[in-house]
Amino acid sequence: MGLALLLPLAGCGGHTVTDSARAEVQRLLDRRAAALLGHDETAYGATGTRTEYTRLRALPLSSWSYRVTTLRRTPSGATADADLRYRVAGYDGGPVDARRTLTLGRAADGHWYVTADKPARKAGQQLWDQGTVTAVKGAHSLVLGAGGSAAGLRPYARLADRAVPAVSGAWGRHWSRRIVVLVPPSLEGMAALLGSPAADYRGIAAVTTGESGGSGRSPADRVLVNPEAYAVLGDAGKQVVLTHETTHVATRADTTAATPLWLSEGYADWIGYLGTGRTPAEIAPELARTVRDGEAPEALPGDEAFAFTREPSRLARAYEGGWLACRMIAERWGADRLAAFYRAVGAHGKRAGAVREALEKVLGTTPGEFTTRWRDYITTRLG
Numbered sequence: 001m002g003l004a005l006l007l008p009l010a011g012c013g014g015h016t017v018t019d020s021a022r023a024e025v026q027r028l029l030d031r032r033a034a035a036l037l038g039h040d041e042t043a044y045g046a047t048g049t050r051t052e053y054t055r056l057r058a059l060p061l062s063s064w065s066y067r068v069t070t071l072r073r074t075p076s077g078a079t080a081d082a083d084l085r086y087r088v089a090g091y092d093g094g095p096v097d098a099r100r101t102l103t104l105g106r107a108a109d110g111h112w113y114v115t116a117d118k119p120a121r122k123a124g125q126q127l128w129d130q131g132t133v134t135a136v137k138g139a140h141s142l143v144l145g146a147g148g149s150a151a152g153l154r155p156y157a158r159l160a161d162r163a164v165p166a167v168s169g170a171w172g173r174h175w176s177r178r179i180v181v182l183v184p185p186s187l188e189g190m191a192a193l194l195g196s197p198a199a200d201y202r203g204i205a206a207v208t209t210g211e212s213g214g215s216g217r218s219p220a221d222r223v224l225v226n227p228e229a230y231a232v233l234g235d236a237g238k239q240v241v242l243t244h245e246t247t248h249v250a251t252r253a254d255t256t257a258a259t260p261l262w263l264s265e266g267y268a269d270w271i272g273y274l275g276t277g278r279t280p281a282e283i284a285p286e287l288a289r290t291v292r293d294g295e296a297p298e299a300l301p302g303d304e305a306f307a308f309t310r311e312p313s314r315l316a317r318a319y320e321g322g323w324l325a326c327r328m329i330a331e332r333w334g335a336d337r338l339a340a341f342y343r344a345v346g347a348h349g350k351r352a353g354a355v356r357e358a359l360e361k362v363l364g365t366t367p368g369e370f371t372t373r374w375r376d377y378i379t380t381r382l383g
Helices: 018-039 039-046 050-054 148-171 186-193 227-231 235-256 261-273 283-292 312-333 333-345 354-364 369-383
Strands: 061-073 077-089 096-106 112-119 134-137 143-147 181-182 206-209 220-226
Touching: 018 039, 018 061, 018 077, 018 096, 018 112, 039 050, 039 206, 050 220, 050 354, 077 112, 096 206, 112 333, 134 148, 143 148, 148 181, 148 235, 148 261, 148 312, 148 333, 186 227, 206 235, 220 235, 235 261, 235 333, 235 354, 261 333, 283 312, 283 369, 312 333, 312 369, 333 354
Parallel strands: 143 181, 181 220
Antiparallel strands: 061 077, 077 096, 096 112, 134 143, 206 220
């Protein structure tokens, strides 16, 4: 079975958990995963509580597996820390990774069974931790909600299905052209999925999760909606939000540590607002106010200006400044050059020199010239 089985595992309170017990629990979780994938509720129930099976019934899965990392004895049985990896069928090119803690009981005959399966300490929740999952499938989207109805999720699917071709029209078709949208019951539910305080996302309509590119594989991106902030938007605003987040999914493989947030967020806003007919002053009211007050920014916004915990007007100005930079590139050099510039920055691999080299190679300009042109553009369009 391997060298690792020769080493004992220390349990809490000085108790020793044998490697044979850990192997038994691993086999239990393997059977549990196989029963879930095989839609065998009876076999799943034989491994312990059926709560997760009921809540996960609507989620289309192509893989689901646990890897036990630690096992600790308790007076009533044991607790196991495990890495969960799963993929949604037809949507995930890479797995979702989640850390879980499982509570285990032991029957009189010595067999283990699961009594609870929860997020590990300091780990974010998964959608099914918040209630039974409901799924609505669109032409290009899968919308998943917790504790809600299919009727409430269908408007998200319609907007997401419009967002995907809109993004492909500007960015190109070399991405999955499918998105998964998660709709938790509340702002607190959204924050719990992200493992962060709810205050960090108050007023934020949606975010996208997923690892930045460079690995050569497609990660499992999720668009997470804050239903409270999203609900107050008009139809046009809701479409802009989902198109913006879909852009992040599409550009993920070309977004690296070299990509500044003014570019990644500005490009997502540029695609999001395409075809809306709104003027720069309507889209960038906070920046327009500073220009009218004679306080136009001296430089493109730094990454720190995009922190959700920042003062709202400063955050708005950062997004608006990035959007106007991308809009300026598209107007002067063309949409294709804008996309090429985005890819060139990400391909650099590290932040230092990435924007400068891409400006020179793709746009034929320098950082100083670009910043001056951007400041003039802001003044002209918003003054």
